[in-house]
Amino acid sequence: MKKIQNILITLIFVGFIGLMGLLTFLLPAKRFSENENRYLQEFPTKITVKKIMDGSFIEKFSDYASDHVPLRDTWVHMKAALERASGRRENAGVLLGEEDTLFMIQKDPDPGIYERNLKAVNKLTESCSVPVYFGLIPTAASVWKDRVPGGAITADEDYYIDLMNQGSKATALDVSGVLKEHAGEYIFYRTDHHWTSLGALYGTNLILEKLGLETIDPDSLNWTRVSDSFYGTSWSRSGAFWIPPDEIWTCVPEEGIEFTSWITGSPKISTVYHPEMLEKKDQYSYFLGGEQGLAVLKTDHQGPKVLLIRDSYADSLSPILAMRCSEVHMFDMRYNKMSVRDYIEENEIDYCVILYGFETYFTGSDIVLIGR
Amino acid sequence: MVFSTPVFLFCYLTLVLAVYYLSPVRVRNLVLFIASLLFYFWGEQIYFLIMIWSTAIDFTHGLLVDRWKRAGKLRLAKGAVASSVIMNLALLFFFKYWDFIAASLQSIGISFMPVLGIHLPIGISFYTFQTMSYTIDVYRGDARPQKSILRFGTYVTLFPQLIAGPIIKYKEIADQLEERTHSFDRFASGVCIFMVGLSKKLLLANTLGRIWEIYKVMPQGMSVLGAWLGAIAFTFQIYFDFSGYSDMAIGLGRMLGFEFLKNFNYPYTAVSVTDFWRRWHISLSTWFRDYLYIPLGGNRVRPARWVLNLMIVWAVTGLWHGASWNFMFWGLYYGILLVLEKLVLGKYLEKLPSFLRHLLTMLIVVVGWVLFGLENGGMPAYLKVMFGGGPLLDPGALYLLRSYLPALIAAAVGSTPFVSGLFEKIPEEGRGFLRLILVAGSLAVCTAYLVADTYNPFLYFRF
Numbered sequence: 159m160k161k162i163q164n165i166l167i168t169l170i171f172v173g174f175i176g177l178m179g180l181l182t183f184l185l186p187a188k189r190f191s192e193n194e195n196r197y198l199q200e201f202p203t204k205i206t207v208k209k210i211m212d213g214s215f216i217e218k219f220s221d222y223a224s225d226h227v228p229l230r231d232t233w234v235h236m237k238a239a240l241e242r243a244s245g246r247r248e249n250a251g252v253l254l255g256e257e258d259t260l261f262m263i264q265k266d267p268d269p270g271i272y273e274r275n276l277k278a279v280n281k282l283t284e285s286c287s288v289p290v291y292f293g294l295i296p297t298a299a300s301v302w303k304d305r306v307p308g309g310a311i312t313a314d315e316d317y318y319i320d321l322m323n324q325g326s327k328a329t330a331l332d333v334s335g336v337l338k339e340h341a342g343e344y345i346f347y348r349t350d351h352h353w354t355s356l357g358a359l360y361g362t363n364l365i366l367e368k369l370g371l372e373t374i375d376p377d378s379l380n381w382t383r384v385s386d387s388f389y390g391t392s393w394s395r396s397g398a399f400w401i402p403p404d405e406i407w408t409c410v411p412e413e414g415i416e417f418t419s420w421i422t423g424s425p426k427i428s429t430v431y432h433p434e435m436l437e438k439k440d441q442y443s444y445f446l447g448g449e450q451g452l453a454v455l456k457t458d459h460q461g462p463k464v465l466l467i468r469d470s471y472a473d474s475l476s477p478i479l480a481m482r483c484s485e486v487h488m489f490d491m492r493y494n495k496m497s498v499r500d501y502i503e504e505n506e507i508d509y510c511v512i513l514y515g516f517e518t519y520f521t522g523s524d525i526v527l528i529g530r
Numbered sequence: 531m532v533f534s535t536p537v538f539l540f541c542y543l544t545l546v547l548a549v550y551y552l553s554p555v556r557v558r559n560l561v562l563f564i565a566s567l568l569f570y571f572w573g574e575q576i577y578f579l580i581m582i583w584s585t586a587i588d589f590t591h592g593l594l595v596d597r598w599k600r601a602g603k604l605r606l607a608k609g610a611v612a613s614s615v616i617m618n619l620a621l622l623f624f625f626k627y628w629d630f631i632a633a634s635l636q637s638i639g640i641s642f643m644p645v646l647g648i649h650l651p652i653g654i655s656f657y658t659f660q661t662m663s664y665t666i667d668v669y670r671g672d673a674r675p676q677k678s679i680l681r682f683g684t685y686v687t688l689f690p691q692l693i694a695g696p697i698i699k700y701k702e703i704a705d706q707l708e709e710r711t712h713s714f715d716r717f718a719s720g721v722c723i724f725m726v727g728l729s730k731k732l733l734l735a736n737t738l739g740r741i742w743e744i745y746k747v748m749p750q751g752m753s754v755l756g757a758w759l760g761a762i763a764f765t766f767q768i769y770f771d772f773s774g775y776s777d778m779a780i781g782l783g784r785m786l787g788f789e790f791l792k793n794f795n796y797p798y799t800a801v802s803v804t805d806f807w808r809r810w811h812i813s814l815s816t817w818f819r820d821y822l823y824i825p826l827g828g829n830r831v832r833p834a835r836w837v838l839n840l841m842i843v844w845a846v847t848g849l850w851h852g853a854s855w856n857f858m859f860w861g862l863y864y865g866i867l868l869v870l871e872k873l874v875l876g877k878y879l880e881k882l883p884s885f886l887r888h889l890l891t892m893l894i895v896v897v898g899w900v901l902f903g904l905e906n907g908g909m910p911a912y913l914k915v916m917f918g919g920g921p922l923l924d925p926g927a928l929y930l931l932r933s934y935l936p937a938l939i940a941a942a943v944g945s946t947p948f949v950s951g952l953f954e955k956i957p958e959e960g961r962g963f964l965r966l967i968l969v970a971g972s973l974a975v976c977t978a979y980l981v982a983d984t985y986n987p988f989l990y991f992r993f
Contacts, residue, residue, distance in 0.1 A: 163962035164718035167969050171721040172547060174973050179540035194985065213575050223537040224984035227977075237982035240975065246933045250982065309929025311744065397982065 181228040188226065192439035193234075193394040198225040238397030247307040252396035253299065255306050259348040260392035260401060261299035264313040267520035272318065274526050275519060276325050279512055281529035283328040286499045291368055291511045293331030294319045294519055295353065295361065295471050298346035301337045315516050322519075328512065329368060336364045347404040350390020351515070352442055355407050358475040361513070369462065369509055371482045379409040384433070388441040406441055410477045420452040420494075430455070430477050445473035451494030455486040462508035465489065467498065467528055469518040491524040498528055531572045533778050534731050534980055542569065543782075546689075550786060551712075559684045559707065562786065566687035570653070573693070577651040580621065585686045587617050588661035589679050592668045596675035599668075607669055614665040618658040625654055630853035653693040655850060657686055659817055664700040666821055673701040681707045690782035694775040696793035696813035699820075703788060710787035717785050722965060724781025725972045730774030732979040734944065737937050738763040738770070741930055746903060748912060749926075756927035757915040763934070765899045766941040769798060772811070798945040801887040802879060803867045803894060814850070818843050833873075841865045851902070856909065860902045867894060 191198050199221035202209075209215040227233065241249045248254060253261040283290040299306050300315040316334060323330040337345055337353075337360060345357030353361065356376065363373040385406040393401055412430040419428035428447060435443040446453060455476055463485040466472050472488055480486045487505060489498060502510060512528065519525060531538045546565045553561050570578045591614035598607040625648055632643035664682075667673035676682040685707055691698055745752060745760025752760075776793035783790045793813050800806035807815050826839040841862065848861020871879065879887055900916070901909050914920075931938075943949060956964060 160958070160962055161714065163966055164714045166966055167718035167721050168714050170966070170970050171725075171973065172544075175540050176544045176548070178536075178977070179544040182536070182540055211575055216572055216575075220535065220537040223541050224535070224981075227536050227540070227981050227984075230981055230985070233978045233981035234985050236974070236978040240978060244936045248933070250985070307929065309925035309927075309932075311926045311929065397985075 178228055182223055182226050185226070185228060187222075191225070191230075193231055195391065195394070195440060198222075234397040235399045238399065242398070248310065249396050249398065252392050252398070253307055253310050253312065254396065254398055254401075255299075255302070257305055257348070258401045259298065259302060259305045259346075260390075260396050260398060261302075261306055261310075261312070262297060262351050262392050262395075262517070263311070264297060264299065264315060264516060264520075266313045267318060271523065272322065272520050275522070275528075276322055278526045278529035280325075280327045282498055282510070282512075283326070285529075286502055286510065288502055288507055288510055290328040291331050291365065291509065292323070292326050292328035293333045293361070293364070293511065293513045294322060295513070295515045296334045296337065297351055297516050298348075300334065300516075301341050301346065318520060319516070331364055331368060331511075331513070333361055333364060333513075336360050344405075347388065347390050349388065349393035349401055349404050350442060351392055351517070352390070352471060352474065354404075355409050355474050355478070358471070359409060359478050361471075361475055362478040365464075365479065365511055365513075366482055369464075371461065374478065374481060376409070380411070381407050381409050383407050384431070384444060385436050385441050387436075389439065390442065394439075406436075406444060408477075410481060412477065414457055415477060415480055416456040417446070418454045418456075419447060419450055421447055421450040423451075425452075442470070442473070446476065449490065449493060450488075451490050451492075452496075453488040455480045455483075455488075457481075457484060459484055463487070463506060465498070465502060465505075465507045465510045467491065467510065467512040467514075469514050469522075471515045472513055475513070491527050492522070495527060497530050499530075531569055533775070533782075534728060534976075534983075536980060536984065539980065542572075547785065559680055562689075563680060563684045563687060566684070566689040566692060569689040570687065570692060574651050577649070580625070580651050580654065581657055581687060582683075584618065584621060584658060584661050585679075585683050588614055588664050588686075589676070589682045591665045592675045592682070593677075595665055595668045611665050611669045615662055618662045622654060622658045624648070625650055627849075627853045634855075656695050656697055657692065659697050660700070661686055663697075663817065663821060667699065667701050673704055676700075676704070676707070688783075688788070690779040690786070690788075691790065694772070694779070695811075696776050696779060696790055697817050698790055698813065699817070702791060706788050710789075712787045716787065720781045720784030720786075721969060722781070723777050723784065725969055725976070727774040727777025727779075727781055728976045729972050730770040730777065730944070732976050732983075734937065734941050735767045735769075735771035735774055736979070736983075738934065738941060739767040741934060742767055742903070744926075744930070746908075748908060748915070751921065751924055752915050753921045753924040753927050754915060754918060755923050755931065757912060757920065759927055759930055759934075761896050761900050761912075761916060762938070764903050765798075765896050766938070766945070768899060768902075769794075769945065770941065796945065796947055798892065798895070799888070799947070800891050800895075801884050802876075802891055803864065803871050806891055806895060807864070807868070814847070818847055822846065837869055840869055844868070852905075854905050856901060856905050856907070860898060863898055863901060 187201060188198055189200070190196070199218055201222050202215050202218035205215055238249045242254065248263065251263045253263060255261055279290075279292055283292075296315040296319060299312050306312070319334055323332075337357060340357075340360050343356055344354055345360065346353050359374065359376055359379075366373050383405055386403065388404040388406050390404060408431065415430050417428050417430045418425050420426075421428070430446065432444050432447040435441055435447065440448075449470070453476070457480050459480075459482065461483040464479065464483050465487045466476065466479075467489045469490065476486050476488060487501070487507065489496075489501070498510070501507070514522075514525070531542060533539070546561075549565070550558055550561050567578060570581060591610050594610040595607045595614075598604070598610060628643070629645050629648055632645045635641065635643055636645065664673065664676075664685075668675050676685070685698075685700060685703065688698075741763035742760050745756055746764070749756075773794040780790045780793070791813065793811060795809040795812065797806055797809035800809055823839060823843045826842065827835060828839065829836050831839065844861040844865030845858055846861070847864075848858040851857045851860070879890070882890075897913065900912055904912060953961065953964075
């Protein structure tokens with residue numbers, strides 16, 4: 159009896175690790191992990207003495223083995239479920255909040271980064287010929303405080319945003335205040351760090367108000383639900399597979415907007431909305447189609463030309479802002495190293511709005527380029 | 531290569547076990563030797579030459595010591611032992627302590643030693659100690675010299691214990707290098723111990739380590755509760771991490787037919803500091819006892835000399851853990867406590883009820899780990915908060931306590947023989963079945979944690 163049990167234990171162990179090992183290499187290699195939004199390590203086929211001696215082959219091989227563990231997502235989900243079962247209300251840097259809401263934990267940012275960024279903002283404000291506005295968008299954890307697990311340790315975003323607003327020479331946009339006024343509404347995705355189109359609309363109105371333009375009444379718009387199956391990045395990171403998906407809504411028709419996208423690196427006329435992205439994991443790219451260094455929306459409206467220095471939060475905001483502008487230009491400093499000042503001159507921009515989500519601004523190292 | 535990674539568990543171990551068991555018995559040491567070199571090369575690349583060098587030195591010195599001893603040339607034999615010890619210590623000194631000493635001297639204005647930024651080859655503290663013990667044991671007649679460099683190399687490089695111990699003395703496994711038995715029973719018991727170790731590491735040590743991560747930087751507004759939570763979490767983390775590694779090593783050893791000695795014996799059930807050190811990292815304390823404390827004269831000397839001996843042993847023990855002052859202070863802290871316990875306090879302590887003695891010992895141990903864990907002299911400030919120098923509670927600490935309470939309870943229970951005692955009470959048939967379930971279950975759970983560790987959502991460009 160005991161003998162049989164020991165044989166079984168041996169077989170289970172050896173069988174399991176052997177099968178996992180074999181399948182790691184026998185199953186077809188995946189190139190892209192949609193859940194993680196990154197390319198997986200390819201199998202290192204080029205083996206040279208140099209690559210072996212400097213450890214780069216070993217590193218790639220190890221990464222390949224990690225990235226191609228059979229049933230990878232299932233294991234990650236299982237760990238998330240085990241963490242929840244053992245009483246924890248966070249996993250992998252994501253807080254599991256009330257009302258099926260997930261929050262990215264924000265670390266206290268490094269003063270070296272945000273002070274440099276602030277200096278760049280001030281340099282642009284002082285040196286460019288048009289008025290500069292500066293708004294930082296807090297994460298849902300800061301707006302929906304009542305849904306955050308009590309006592310959870312995440313940065314006090316209001317403190318840091320206030321610090322920036324106090325030190326900035328640009329006109330501050332109190333995005334946090336506006337979003338808090340509407341905290342009862344569906345202004346953030348529950349499974350993603352971005353704001354919803356409704357949140358973006360309130361952000362737009364704040365900008366319009368400061369620019370002296372007419373604000374937009376949400377009820378006057380034609381709201382359309384384009385997806386009810388959006389699982390965002392906080393959902394992917396947390397592994398909390400039991401959390402239901404978000405909905406994506408639009409409120410502005412794309413007709414009447416001429417959209418030039420630099421998504422491939424060179425200008426191309428594109429559509430504002432990308433229904434093909436709704437078939438993929440990263441549905442937020444429905445708005446404008448994904449990352450791009452430069453993007454320009456042109457309309458027939460009478461209105462100013464606005465330059466947005468921005469991150470992806472502006473993807474859903476820009477079509478709404480375009481309702482009151484003749485042109486909306488968008489700069490993403492991560493992919494666009496042109497001088498902002500020169501661009502403003504060359505394109506006869508009327509207003510410059512720096513609009514960033516909390517994490518991009520407080521951890522981003524490319525924002526300093528604004529000042530050039 | 532770290533045991534708790536997919537590449538070790540699913541690729542390397544599978545391959546090694548397959549080749550090992552498919553090979554005829556007489557070439558299995560060769561298989562292990564090559565496999566172990568690959569294991570070390572995987573993590574350290576070119577530095578594996580140091581290990582080979584250390585192996586070659588001690589192999590030849592062992593033979594010389596034996597030859598001269600048998601020829602009656604005791605002084606030469608002694609010289610060979612000294613030469614082996616010096617060469618090993620020189621290696622260890624250079625790679626582990628040069629930069630520390632250079633930086634320490636520079637901080638007081640002496641700068642003849644430049645700080646070189648030397649890479650510390652992993653496991654060097656372990657294998658230099660192992661090989662040194664070999665030549666000494668040959669000289670003492672406690673071990674026969676190994677005539678085969680392959681067998682000796684297998685001993686030095688044996689991958690289960692290579693990077694984190696236990697420190698296996700040559701005499702303990704000399705016979706097993708020549709002949710060892712392989713059976714399903716032994717293999718299965720190895721699997722069980724390995725899985726216990728892997729679970730300790732992944733489920734308890736890594737989990738509770740997250741609390742210490744938060745508190746070791748002494749966040750603003752750290753409360754008394756938070757400080758204690760951090761210190762206790764670290765206390766458990768270090769035990770489950772280290773003993774988990776030892777368990778995995780012992781388990782892997784058994785899968786390959788080896789039997790290593792136990793390295794931890796429920797240290798957190800100790801009722802005195804002496805007791806604690808009999809139970810903690812046993813292979814290290816016995817090494818220092820056999821090869822340093824006793825040669826210094828042990829306790830068969832005048833009391834003043836004995837105290838000095840102890841202080842030397844404990845300063846060195848501390849420094850062995852890392853080239854930094856806090857480790858030395860941590861060692862001396864125990865040295866002083868042991869002297870106090872033996873000379874003054876022992877007779878009073880014995881009269882206390884055992885739960886009080888246990889509590890007192892654990893207090894000493896927890897404070898010790900704070901000293902151990904804070905490298906940049908943060909210890910006084912941290913201890914100050916622990917003992918009342920801060921607000922009593924804060925919401926963050928309460929949140930962490932709530933979140934990690936089940937893990938803390940599991941760790942506390944897991945630090946005692948309670949669970950294994952319970953297990954022994956189950957009738958034999960049931961126990962075997964339960965073992966089967968536990969192995970399968972822990973494999974699944976550990977894989978989930980192992981894989982989740984490698985899951986790196988790349989979010990940067992989506993903001």
